[in-house]
Every structure is written in structure tokens, then in C-alpha cells.
Amino acid sequence: MPSAIAPWPLRNFYLPVLGPENKHTGSDVRGLAIYVHWPFCLAKCPYCDFNSHVREDLGQLDQQTWADAFVQDLHHDLARLKKDAGPATSLFFGGGTPSLMEGQTVARVIDAINNDIGFSTDAEITLEANPTSVEAARFQDYVAAGVNRFSLGVQALRDDDLKSLGRQHSVAEALAAVEVARKACENISFDLIYARAGQTLPDWQTELTEALAFDPTHLSLYQLTIERGTQFFERWKQGDLVLPEEELATDMFDLTNATCAAQGLQAYEVSNYARPGFESRHNISYWQSDPYIGIGPGAHGRLESDEGRIATARVRSPEKWLARIKAQDHGVESVETLSGDVLVAEVLMMGLRLATGLSETRFRDVTGKSFAEILPTDELTDLMEGGFVTLDQNVLAVTSKGRNVLNAVTEKLLA
Numbered sequence: 001m002p003s004a005i006a007p008w009p010l011r012n013f014y015l016p017v018l019g020p021e022n023k024h025t026g027s028d029v030r031g032l033a034i035y036v037h038w039p040f041c042l043a044k045c046p047y048c049d050f051n052s053h054v055r056e057d058l059g060q061l062d063q064q065t066w067a068d069a070f071v072q073d074l075h076h077d078l079a080r081l082k083k084d085a086g087p088a089t090s091l092f093f094g095g096g097t098p099s100l101m102e103g104q105t106v107a108r109v110i111d112a113i114n115n116d117i118g119f120s121t122d123a124e125i126t127l128e129a130n131p132t133s134v135e136a137a138r139f140q141d142y143v144a145a146g147v148n149r150f151s152l153g154v155q156a157l158r159d160d161d162l163k164s165l166g167r168q169h170s171v172a173e174a175l176a177a178v179e180v181a182r183k184a185c186e187n188i189s190f191d192l193i194y195a196r197a198g199q200t201l202p203d204w205q206t207e208l209t210e211a212l213a214f215d216p217t218h219l220s221l222y223q224l225t226i227e228r229g230t231q232f233f234e235r236w237k238q239g240d241l242v243l244p245e246e247e248l249a250t251d252m253f254d255l256t257n258a259t260c261a262a263q264g265l266q267a268y269e270v271s272n273y274a275r276p277g278f279e280s281r282h283n284i285s286y287w288q289s290d291p292y293i294g295i296g297p298g299a300h301g302r303l304e305s306d307e308g309r310i311a312t313a314r315v316r317s318p319e320k321w322l323a324r325i326k327a328q329d330h331g332v333e334s335v336e337t338l339s340g341d342v343l344v345a346e347v348l349m350m351g352l353r354l355a356t357g358l359s360e361t362r363f364r365d366v367t368g369k370s371f372a373e374i375l376p377t378d379e380l381t382d383l384m385e386g387g388f389v390t391l392d393q394n395v396l397a398v399t400s401k402g403r404n405v406l407n408a409v410t411e412k413l414l415a
Helices: 063-078 105-117 139-143 159-164 171-184 201-213 232-236 244-264 281-287 318-328 340-351 362-366 377-385 406-413
Strands: 030-037 088-095 119-129 147-155 188-194 216-224 266-269 272-274 293-295 298-303 310-312 333-339 391-392 395-398
Touching: 063 105, 063 266, 063 293, 063 318, 088 105, 088 281, 088 333, 105 119, 119 281, 139 171, 147 171, 159 171, 171 244, 188 201, 188 298, 201 216, 216 244, 244 266, 266 281, 281 340, 293 310, 310 362, 340 406, 362 395, 377 391, 377 406
Parallel strands: 030 088, 030 293, 088 119, 119 147, 147 188, 188 216
Antiparallel strands: 216 272, 266 272, 293 298, 298 310, 310 333, 391 395
């Protein structure tokens, strides 16, 4: 999960900070998103099932080699795109811990995209950052390289919980990093995890109120989930980790929506809240099934190519990915053409995460099908009468009641 980098001349192209005049809430206009995966972390968080790797010698890493590899991987997918695919509307450096990247590495990738296909005038360039004091010192370097949005992995505002979550920062460091990021860049977001072991509803109310006191423009608020292959899964399976009951977790979700709305942050997606104009352009591209390139170890992509819509996956191991780049000029492990029920399910599951819903225009554009062709009439009627979904002016949307049981709603629509 999130992470940050060192002094640099400003790049020679304009990348404005998004504000109310550059509002991104989802539409039928498609963009091109690009994701860059930095796979390394200083430590593995016990709840994390992302493709992240701890290495003892990160200080010795040849970042020039990594910058070259990212650019080669990028060029491979750019060559597969349809001719009218650009410019890029968003770029996201994720991980792992991208704030372990040097400013030169970030700048190299941004320059390559700018030179090859360019950026839209309202392009959003995000870097995930760990809020340690060391990494916060690098924020200005990223801004100089072209980054105009930070996503900070705060995760909790209680030191004991940060420790149990395996985080490397204290609450004081996290809050200081938020202020440093705010001075470097207007557009910042930070993550918090709730429904943690031992957390009560009043506990979460107090912590959320403290977070909102910083007047954030965007918050990503996630309920703690137990993923297979993590340390938390093993502890949970053995009974050593006990999470809040489902009813309490639901109450926390409802409280989150109400409290954020009262402070002017709307739930534009199941776990994401923003002031108008500060919704994540990059993540909206995922949810509304825009094409996106994914480069770096383990990254996934969805490309509109001459062969149709294809799903790409990169080699997961950092060392094997680099070896593949050297041998073949790309890190692709698999390519699959998406069509039929698989594509329908993906577009529906992603689109219904947005509060604005999924328009039939967008759905038909990606899948080639209408709602009438795929939505089971009886199930849809039941969900509408139960207050879980709406279908208005050819836009299918999940209500606040439905978002509490989104997986069940989606399964019913795909029956």
C-alpha cells in the first residue's frame, strides 16, 4: 500500500492541479490511464496481499536500470494501442512503496509518456507515499518531476493500531507528512482502515472526526478485510485475530458515509470520498472501464487494440520481470482477449461501484450489449423494489442500501 523522494528542475510541460473546474465524476467520455507498479517495500504489512517484496539492499538498487525497464515496458503496450488512444488522462505510481523511487525515476517515466502520446490538459499524476519523515522529505522532488497528486498510506490515527498493522510511521509522523504534502501539492488523499480488531463505533467516530479536521480533499476509507496468503489470515484462522461483527462493521460503514457527507465529502465510490472536483480521475477510469496500461512487476492492464479488448498481466517477480525486459523488451506474461460473459461481468462489477452508476451508453460501448440483453428481468425488479438499485434514464446505479451488500447485488444481476 502507499509510500514517497529528492531536488529537481520542473518539467517542461503543464500538469495542473485538479480543482472544482476540472471535475471528474464519471461520464461517457473515455480516457487512457497508465499504472506503474513499484514492487518494493521496507516491510510487509500483515494485512497486505499486494505484489510487494521486501529486499535488504534497496539502497543498492540500480534505479537507472528500473527507469529504463519501465520505459521499455511502456513502449511495448503503447505500440499495441489503437491509433487514437492518447493522450493519457491519468498516471498512477502504485506499489509496493513508490516513495522509495528516486525523483529521476519518476521523471523519466513521465517524460516518456509526455514525449510519446502526451497528457491531457487536466491529467492527474498520482504517487502513493508512506508518511514517514524520511519519505516526506522527497515530496517536492516528485512535484518537480510532474506529480500533482499524493495518496498517503496513513491507515490509522492510533499508534498502537499502526504498530499492529505493521506500519513504519507514527501518528505524529503521518500528520506531519500530510502537512508537508499539502504544502507541496494541493491535491492530496490519505487512506484509513476501519473495523480493526477491538475498534468500537465511538472509537471510529472519534478517529474519523480527527481525520476530517485536517480538511482533506479526498479520503479512501477501507474496511479491514482478511486476504488469503497474509499474516492476518493465518492469525484469523487460528483465532488470534478477532474483527468486529458484521453488524458493527455495517454500522461503521453507515457512520462513515454520514460523517463524510456532513463535512462535504461525498461517497462517489464504495470506499472513496471527495470534495467536488477532487475525485480520483485514475480510479474512475478503472471503474468506468476505460482502457489502461499496467507496467511493472505484476501489473495488469486493459487495452483497446486492433484485436479487441485485451487483458494483460506482467511477470510478478521483480527479478524475473527485469530479466524478461532484457530478453524481450517487455515484461508481459499473459495476454487474453476479453469478450462475452467475462467482459460483461467485469464491466458491471466495476461500474456499479460508482455512485453515479453505469450508463447503458458506456456499457454498450465496451461490451457491445444493451442492458436488456444481459439483466435478468425478475432479479432486477426484485432489487429495484427492495431499494437496492435504480434504473433511471438508462443509468443503472446501486443505492446506499445496496452498497452495503454490493457483492450480493452484483451476483444477483449476473444470475
